[in-house]
Amino acid sequence: MSQVTATLEPSLIRTLSGIVGERAVITDPERLLVYESDGLTQYRYPPSAVVLPASVGELQRVIRTLHEADRPFVARGAGTGLSGGALAVDGAVVVTTTRMNRILEVDVENRRARAEPGAINAHLTTAAAPFGLYYAPDPSSQSACTLGGNVAENSGGPHCLKYGVTTRYVTGLTVVLPDGELLRLGGMGQETPGLDLVGLFVGSEGCFGVVAEIEVQLLPRPEGVRTLLALFDSLEEAATAVSRIIETGLLPAALEIMDQATIQAVEDSVFAAGIPRDAAAALVVEFDGIEVTLDAEMAAAREICQDSGAREVRTAAQAEEREALWKGRKKAFGAMGRIAPDLMVQDATVPRSRLPQVLARIGEIGRRYDLLVANVFHAGDGNLHPNLLFDRNDPDELRRVEEASREIMEVCIEAGGTITGEHGVGLDKRKYLPLVLSHSVLEAMGQVKAAFDPDGRCNPGKVLPDEYLISTKDPR
């Protein structure tokens, strides 16, 4: 992997400009600095160029041109990813989908929507709202992240505990393969004839091609929603409450935990939700569905929280209170800049029953490496997000973050978990992949990748370790 920016030949720049217009091809290395990082700032890989197509046709012609010029490329949406998945390793050309940002259709009768890849996740729900419909996957960055990125990462979110992640909602895709071929996969039906290529594409982290259009299923808004906020004097108690809620057989729409450092960062921000700053942990429990069941479910959850040691249990009585709580929760990552200049958001999943022990171990790792760790996570899914806070200008601290990250991963794997819950492997977790996947599984993945991208030009340097990449020619 190199960080060197390989400049584009003038003839290639001319061809690309001819397709998308001169202003939509950026090659000035200084203007490209902005694209050297995505939501994960530890890495800097400036691209050789950024191309901004505005339509499926332009996108296809751009990819075909890059194929003919034998150039590596990587698709990028809003650049909110947290595994470095959209970074331009090997001087790849960044193909940005932000100008392809329209919601194309909301088909109310069939509860389907079609959108361009650069459309913002939350905009889809806004477009569907007048019809009583919404798009269920709600990553915390949903106000900014794109549907194309969601498909690539198979994104989750707080409410995926009950409703499942992106793949459950994608019913059809139009994709451009690395050689420029345009394919329509699936569409309309829940089940498509033949092999499930839509399922294969969702979560492929941009390694198989570029998504050009997305068809998703929408859900009707549930009749009722109830939200509860339980405050605890220890993180472990909150985690215990989560395990017990799941054990009882309750199915909340969301079960989210924020620790004290996170609560304080959020309460200092414009998204302050009124959570007491002295609480060691705040647990948000939400139920939705038909009205008659909700109060009983809330009562049961309340009791479990109190039995687990909650010092206070509140109910969000008004829609505004619930909204404030969710805003605070979803913007928590962005608020970490109040604590430290840089952060490493870790993403790992453990069995929910092991949450209390794993959280205790993470706390201990943080203390041992002298790092501030702020936890904010999808507790119901056992999906942890320890935020390691640091200053990149301190090389020793940077090294400690790296080592602590690895130890946290090891602890999660040891507890029967895995190295990512929703952020993807991307660039950052590539090194951990062999810790959780066997040699033969990695080989199989290499073969699937080669079937879509025989030249190895599509999102180079991501997901699979180099030794598992099969390519007809070595691009490096």
Place this chain on the structure above:
Amino acid sequence: MSGGPSRLPEGALASALSQQTERLSHCVHCGFCLPACPTYTRLGDEADSPRGRLHLMGAVVEGRLDPASEAFQLHMDRCLGCRACESVCPSGVEYGFLLERAREVAVSARQPSLVQRLLLGLIQRPALFLPWMWMSRLLRWSRIPALLGRGEAGAGRPGPLRLGAAMLAASAPPSLRVASFTGTRVQDREGEASGEPRGEVALLTGCVQDQLFRRVNQASRRVLAANGWTVVEVAGQGCCGALHAHGGRLSQAREMARRNLAAFQSAKPRYIVNNAAGCGAMMREYHELLGEDARELSHRVVDISSLLAGEGRRPRVGDPLAMTVTYDAPCHLLHAQAVSGVGEALLASIPELELRPLQRAEECCGGAGIYGITHPELGGEIGMDKARAVIASGADVLATGNPGCMMQIGAHLRLLGSEIQVVHPIELLDESYRSAGLYES
């Protein structure tokens, strides 16, 4: 790849940004600001987003980017300075503050455009500014701009002459079709201001506001007096310096701020009332330019709609105005001053006035000080989108509390052939009071 530290401007200027490492470090690159940015949502280039611009500022501080480079110059210049990003930033990055320092570094590395230098130079010099404004008023009176600036839906982008004409025409007094009121007067209700004496306030008369929108200043004085405020005239005050600060000319802005600080400090009013959101935002941040000495004064600066209708206060009630109005919150009230809902509350206090919702009211109109003139293409695109939203609201009148916004939105409505009138919210309250006979004594 990029310039080394040796290419940074020498001494104090480079440090304008370098001193801000701490403020810059709050950005964690989450990207939540991207969809709030009018230039990013239209251009799609992350370098035209708040996060991207902060990244470029960081690169200058790190010595990786020359402030004279095309990248830094282009993207700092292309920012509207609307500060919508601040309203959605979880980490509270002080973007507006950083942008002004970045622009100071940018303009000291390379001269800005002629139009920008000309405009800022004119505003700063009364000997040039006053004759220019006098000629503008004469031209406006001739009604030539009104004829020249009228367009029709579907027409292409206007040339500079037509845009200028439309802007000047948009500064003219509105023609409000108010049926003369014959019904029963609304009696004063509990909790509303009555006209009982409340204290002394001063009005910032401003530069453009004083010359092209003097009627708004006069309406402000009357409305304040009707609500019990004694308006004291403060001599020696002048332009607030906002346009210069936004353009990175901090030393000139500081000079103007210092003059106002002295003038208002000696008058000692309880509040310094602003009816131009951009000036209000600037004066509320004087302490950032002048240090702690100015903090006390900054805290006494308040927007007129806040003073009358903020924090549950209700202005005195006049006659009904049966008209449909939509309200566009100036960015420097909504985002820079973080004041929301007061313009709407003020208008809602007028009986029978129907307030229509405006789609994307939180987005900049593209006027952004002098941006509409210095960046006619992008500013025009944003302005057209705003004008189309105003038309779609179905209202007969658009109210907004900033001269730049009034001229930008008014110009683009005209260019689209719309007859929608543009007013300052205080003008409507004034009309309601006048009709009710509150000024007859």
